[in-house]
Amino acid sequence: MNIFERTIATACFSGYSHFAPGTCGTAVALFVYIFLPELSGIEWVLLIAATFFVGVYVSDKGEAEWGHDPGPIVIDEVAGFFVSAAFLPQSLLVGIAAFFGFRALDIIKPPPARQSEEISSGWGVMLDDLVAGAYVNASLHVLIYLFGDSIGHLL
Numbered sequence: 001m002n003i004f005e006r007t008i009a010t011a012c013f014s015g016y017s018h019f020a021p022g023t024c025g026t027a028v029a030l031f032v033y034i035f036l037p038e039l040s041g042i043e044w045v046l047l048i049a050a051t052f053f054v055g056v057y058v059s060d061k062g063e064a065e066w067g068h069d070p071g072p073i074v075i076d077e078v079a080g081f082f083v084s085a086a087f088l089p090q091s092l093l094v095g096i097a098a099f100f101g102f103r104a105l106d107i108i109k110p111p112p113a114r115q116s117e118e119i120s121s122g123w124g125v126m127l128d129d130l131v132a133g134a135y136v137n138a139s140l141h142v143l144i145y146l147f148g149d150s151i152g153h154l155l
Contacts, residue, residue, distance in 0.1 A: 001061045008075055009058035015072035023103055025074025029081035030099045034092065044086040051079040052126055059122030069117065069125050076129040080106060083133025088140055101136035110135060 001009065010016060014024035039047065055075040062073045084098035106129060109117065113135075116127035 001058070001065055005058045005061055008054060009062045009073045011074045011078050015074035021071050021074055022077050022106060025077035026081050026099055026103055026106075028074075029078040030095050032078075033081070033085055033090075033095045033098075036090070038090050039086075041087060044082070048079060048082050048086060051075065051082055052130065055079050055126045056122035059125035061122075063121065063125065068120070073125060076126045077102075077106065079126060080129030080133035083130050084136040084140070086137060088137070088144070094140070097140060098136060101139060102133055105132040105135050 007013065011025040011028040014028045015021045017024040055078070058075060059073050062070055066072065081098060081102050084102040085094060088094050088098070105113070109128060109132065113128040113131035116131055117124055119127060
């Protein structure tokens with residue numbers, strides 16, 4: 001991997017953290033999210049697709065160098081966090097809710113996240129986090145729907 005690929009794969013080297021590299025990678029995504037302008041639906045789709053497909057590429061290269069689903073690769077956490085926060089009101093509280101929800105489900109790996117982790121190559125590295133992110137996103141949408149403006153303004 002060249003330095004550019006390594007920087008992307010490790011989310012600006014946060015994946016090298018000796019303490020919870022996945023959480024550190026997700027924190028990088030939260031930091032980016034905080035400074036993003038309000039995104040439209042198509043902008044979210046493009047951001048997630050770009051992060052996902054670039055992530056598949058650099059994860060393939062990382063696996064060739066470090067073995068199956070190596071710890072330093074955290075671009076999957078970045079993509080998963082973006083899925084968690086997509087199409088929701090953009091705010092710090094939504095970002096924090098998406099962060100903690102995503103970290104929990106990324107660790108728990110509800111089906112089919114655990115099964116998708118078994119796929120070899122960068123696809124498997126990336127897919128389990130997208131599944132976890134989709135669960136979080138759906139959960140946050142349901143919370144906003146059920147509790148309406150009272151929680152919507154908080155989130």
